Amino acid sequence: MSEYGVDAAYDRGDAVCVIGAGASGLLAVKNLREHGFKVDCYERDTGIGGGWNIRQRNSPMYANAHLISSRPLTEFPDFPMPDDWPDYPHHSKVLAYLERYADHFGLREHIWFGSEIERIEPVEHGRFDVVIRSASSGSAGRRLRYAAVVIANGHNWDPFMPEYPGQQAFRGQILHSVSYQDSTRFRDRKVLVVGGGNSGCDIACEAAVSADTCWHSTRRGYWYTPKYLFGRPADQVDAGLSWLPAGLKRRLTEFTLRRVVGDPTRFGLPAPDHRFKQAHPIVNGHVLHHIGHGAIVPKPDVARFDGRSVVFTDGTTAEPDLVIMATGYRPRFDFCDPELLGVNRDTDGFPKLFAQLFSPASETLFVAGLLQSDSGIFPLVHWQTVAIAKWLRVRASDPERAKEFRGQVITESEGGYAAPGMVDSPRHRLEVSGDRYAASIGRIIQTLDNGSEAK
Amino acid sequence: MSLELWRRRVRKAPPTRVARQVVHQAAEIDVTGPPVLCVTGDRLGAAAFAENWLPHIAGRGRDAYAVSVRGQGDTPKGDGGLAGRVHDLVQTAAALPTRPVVVGHGQGALWVAHAMTRYPVVAAVLLAPRGLKRAPAPPTGAPRVLVAGSPTDRRSPAKRLDAVAALYGGAPLLFSGIGHDFMTDAGWQPPLDALLAWFDEG
Numbered sequence: 001m002s003e004y005g006v007d008a009a010y011d012r013g014d015a016v017c018v019i020g021a022g023a024s025g026l027l028a029v030k031n032l033r034e035h036g037f038k039v040d041c042y043e044r045d046t047g048i049g050g051g052w053n054i055r056q057r058n059s060p061m062y063a064n065a066h067l068i069s070s071r072p073l074t075e076f077p078d079f080p081m082p083d084d085w086p087d088y089p090h091h092s093k094v095l096a097y098l099e100r101y102a103d104h105f106g107l108r109e110h111i112w113f114g115s116e117i118e119r120i121e122p123v124e125h126g127r128f129d130v131v132i133r134s135a136s137s138g139s140a141g142r143r144l145r146y147a148a149v150v151i152a153n154g155h156n157w158d159p160f161m162p163e164y165p166g167q168q169a170f171r172g173q174i175l176h177s178v179s180y181q182d183s184t185r186f187r188d189r190k191v192l193v194v195g196g197g198n199s200g201c202d203i204a205c206e207a208a209v210s211a212d213t214c215w216h217s218t219r220r221g222y223w224y225t226p227k228y229l230f231g232r233p234a235d236q237v238d239a240g241l242s243w244l245p246a247g248l249k250r251r252l253t254e255f256t257l258r259r260v261v262g263d264p265t266r267f268g269l270p271a272p273d274h275r276f277k278q279a280h281p282i283v284n285g286h287v288l289h290h291i292g293h294g295a296i297v298p299k300p301d302v303a304r305f306d307g308r309s310v311v312f313t314d315g316t317t318a319e320p321d322l323v324i325m326a327t328g329y330r331p332r333f334d335f336c337d338p339e340l341l342g343v344n345r346d347t348d349g350f351p352k353l354f355a356q357l358f359s360p361a362s363e364t365l366f367v368a369g370l371l372q373s374d375s376g377i378f379p380l381v382h383w384q385t386v387a388i389a390k391w392l393r394v395r396a397s398d399p400e401r402a403k404e405f406r407g408q409v410i411t412e413s414e415g416g417y418a419a420p421g422m423v424d425s426p427r428h429r430l431e432v433s434g435d436r437y438a439a440s441i442g443r444i445i446q447t448l449d450n451g452s453e454a455k
Numbered sequence: 456m457s458l459e460l461w462r463r464r465v466r467k468a469p470p471t472r473v474a475r476q477v478v479h480q481a482a483e484i485d486v487t488g489p490p491v492l493c494v495t496g497d498r499l500g501a502a503a504f505a506e507n508w509l510p511h512i513a514g515r516g517r518d519a520y521a522v523s524v525r526g527q528g529d530t531p532k533g534d535g536g537l538a539g540r541v542h543d544l545v546q547t548a549a550a551l552p553t554r555p556v557v558v559g560h561g562q563g564a565l566w567v568a569h570a571m572t573r574y575p576v577v578a579a580v581l582l583a584p585r586g587l588k589r590a591p592a593p594p595t596g597a598p599r600v601l602v603a604g605s606p607t608d609r610r611s612p613a614k615r616l617d618a619v620a621a622l623y624g625g626a627p628l629l630f631s632g633i634g635h636d637f638m639t640d641a642g643w644q645p646p647l648d649a650l651l652a653w654f655d656e657g
Contacts, residue, residue, distance in 0.1 A: 079574070084472060232468070240466060240468065383458050441458065442458040445457075
């Protein structure tokens with residue numbers, strides 16, 4: 001690559017641009033390369049791992065974050081984690097796994113570190129211009145032209161901060177969980193953790209053992225799934241019941257959880273307002289345990305802040321020194337025209353993609369990993385990126401067949417992938433049932449395979 | 456690898472871990488290609504390769520590895536049967552610094568054939584294969600596959616070699632003057648050199 005600037009694009013021919021070198025970006029690089037594509041991957045940071053790299057700014061990791069799906073259901077389908085690792089590895093092990101994946105498949109030589117994407121712009125023949133600038137110096141951008149773009153910039157880095165009345169005037173400290181790293185900041189303090197997601201529960205459990213007092217505010221009742229059932233990882237027990245009809249399987253799981261975990265209302269928590277798996281599962285066996293010790297005091301949603309205190313919707317109050325908002329993240333694509341991702345007024349800022357993967361506006365733009373799932377997400381992203389690679393192959397060799405295929409993808413998308421009756425909240429906007437989604441991507445891949453065999 | 460294959464696999468309980476015996480001999484000259492991972496169906500396991508094969512491969516500039524799957528050599532017995540042995544092989548391959556080429560000898564060829572369906576080996580040799588009647592599923596990552604053996608090997612007869620090679624869309628490479636025992640027979644070196652040359656072509 002010689003002289004090129006922002007105005008004239010350097011043409012990279014058939015190469016594909018991958019944005020981000022987190023888990024999804026690495027999967028995209030590996031699977032595209034395996035299908036014969038040249039790939040340039042751009043990563044803002046100086047290392048791989050994305051959110052799994054706790055040293056990266058805006059990593060959602062904290063000291064005691066562990067996987068919530070077990071190893072065999074989390075690992076990439078064609079690159080197992082070492083079987084002497086624990087059932088639920090620590091986040092640092094996940095990063096080590098991604099590093100090994102990058103080395104094992106020789107991915108690093110295709111990654112440009114310290115490179116930020118300024119713009120992506122569709123140009124003629126479905127190709128994309130990508131403007132890249134240095135993340136550190138902010139120096140003028142380079143413009144390169146690619147055959148396709150895979151966005152894999154993650155969706156757990158731009159914190160979502162709720163606004164409660166009186167919050168600005170609150171005299172304690174308020175932090176989003178993105179800035180929370182370990183429990184040293186809890187010592188000798190009274191802590192309120194807001195948010196019933198997995199981060200909220202983990203952080204409340206840390207505060208339970210290190211803070212003076214810990215209140216945990218959750219908006220609704222949840223199914224608290226322990227990490228183990230009958231001495232085996234709970235998700236493996238669940239996967240082993242896949243042969244049962246869905247309704248029966250759900251009833252059996254709910255029955256088991258009621259028996260094993262018990263009635264949450266006994267602990268002062270609201271009863272779940274949804275059936276099992278109609279909300280992102282909480283995999284945490286410790287919350288109830290700490291409530292039983294009095295180390296976590298459960299509270300409903302925050303109504304308002306009032307000077308030093310926080311008033312909850314049931315009229316009770318607390319006076320925390322520190323409030324941790326474990327209120328999640330929002331996806332963000334500053335470098336891309338929202339219409340390319342199907343963002344409109346009805347979608348609340350969230351992309352609306354075909355099969356939660358294909359841009360509705362462009363045949364050569366994809367977002368990998370924009371999912372939340374009730375099971376391990378890595379394998380789903382693996383199959384997403386396999387589908388992208390196969391689709392680009394078919395599109396290059398047989399445009400007619402590609403058109404037909406696009407029709408199928410649109411049909412696949414219409415049913416949606418959420419479990420029936422999924423709780424409707426922004427948090428669940430990206431939620432899929434792992435089973436349904438895998439089956440759907442499976443059908444897409446099968447169509448693409450048949451297409452290429454017919455040739 | 457097919458998605459359906461993966462879904463079926465993860466619905467079953469994974470095989471229990473056993474401590475695997477892996478013998479390694481580092482390349483003696485500048486590395487010329489991917490590491491070579493060997494497995495045999497023989498009860499000796501990795502030890503079968505230790506005397507002749509591993510030093511010779513290392514001498515040719517490739518990291519040489521051999522693994523004993525559960526129940527072989529120094530690797531304790533474990534559960535899972537065929538799935539357990541394939542698990543041991545895939546685990547060993549994925550633990551190497553880079554993707555290997557793999558040689559499966561005898562029953563080991565069967566395990567390699569299964570491992571290939573869910574781990575993208577660079578290339579594979581099915582040497583004097585046994586127990587391989589149908590191709591388990593297409594290999595993932597489109598590796599090169601070579602079937603090789605000896606016309607005088609009664610445990611992996613020529614007809615079988617033809618059939619297995621046909622599964623992978625090729626013809627077998629035949630070595631005369633050697634039986635089933637490619638690792639310790641006096642004539643072990645010419646076939647091994649031929650296999651290494653085939654790896655070098657890739």
